[in-house]
Amino acid sequence: MEEQVANSDNFVKFIWQGICPPKVENFVWQLLKERVMVRQVIQRLYRSLVFNLECPLCNKEEESPSHLFLTCRWAWIIWSKCIGVWGVLSCSPKTIMEWAAGWTYLCPTPSSDRVWNMVFFVVVWMIWEFRNQKVFKEKEADLMLAVDTINFRIACWYKFHGFGSKELITSILLNMPGLCKEAKRRILSISEGLKFNVDGSSRGIQTQLGL
Numbered sequence: 204m205e206e207q208v209a210n211s212d213n214f215v216k217f218i219w220q221g222i223c224p225p226k227v228e229n230f231v232w233q234l235l236k237e238r239v240m241v242r243q244v245i246q247r248l249y250r251s252l253v254f255n256l257e258c259p260l261c262n263k264e265e266e267s268p269s270h271l272f273l274t275c276r277w278a279w280i281i282w283s284k285c286i287g288v289w290g291v292l293s294c295s296p297k298t299i300m301e302w303a304a305g306w307t308y309l310c311p312t313p314s315s316d317r318v319w320n321m322v323f324f325v326v327v328w329m330i331w332e333f334r335n336q337k338v339f340k341e342k343e344a345d346l347m348l349a350v351d352t353i354n355f356r357i358a359c360w361y362k363f364h365g366f367g368s369k370e371l372i373t374s375i376l377l378n379m380p381g382l383c384k385e386a387k388r389r390i391l392s393i394s395e396g397l398k399f400n401v402d403g404s405s406r407g408i409q410t411q412l413g414l
């Protein structure tokens with residue numbers, strides 16, 4: 204069922220917009236097909252493996268795609284902060300598929316629809332990095348850094364494509380309370396000739412972000 208919905212025309216259009224690095228678009232595509240390797244999916248694929256299915260972020264629920272990327276307390280804080288910047292409020296739907304299906308309807312202004320869609324991809328990618336840092340590097344979650352990184356990436360990816368109103372995105376970013384001075388300076392100074400890093404990676408330090 205989820206697979207059918209993920210293959211529908213609307214989702215195909217939503218995902219393959221070319222607004223984010225291909226690796227990130229592909230990751231979201233896999234997520235909506237429930238193929239991202241969270242613990243529940245790994246167990247479904249390899250039934251003989253027995254391991255802890257707990258979400259590594261909250262240690263309370265089973266780590267399903269919808270839990271990790273949406274309903275986990277940590278994930279929802281990130282979503283809420285990121286949509287809050289745009290003046291959007293929402294309660295959490297039950298599944299990441301529902302969230303993706305309703306995303307474009309939450310867009311605050313029609314003129315910012317491409318940047319708004321970009322937010323979805325950047326947040327999903329960040330939550331995955333956030334989770335992997337906890338699992339593989341045993342790093343504690345830094346929510347403010349995660350939110351700043353998201354907004355910094357939106358600015359960089361946006362500037363790369365030149366979508367919508369430059370003033371809109373610049374003012375949103377410069378008014379972010381958690382954004383450090385150096386990050387603000389870099390947002391303003393990003394040149395036209397950006398090198399587009401297709402893995403969307405980050406070195407984890409606000410002032411040394413990959414784009």
Ligand SMILES: [Zn+2]
Nearest residue numbers: 258260261275
């Ligand atoms: Zn959780």
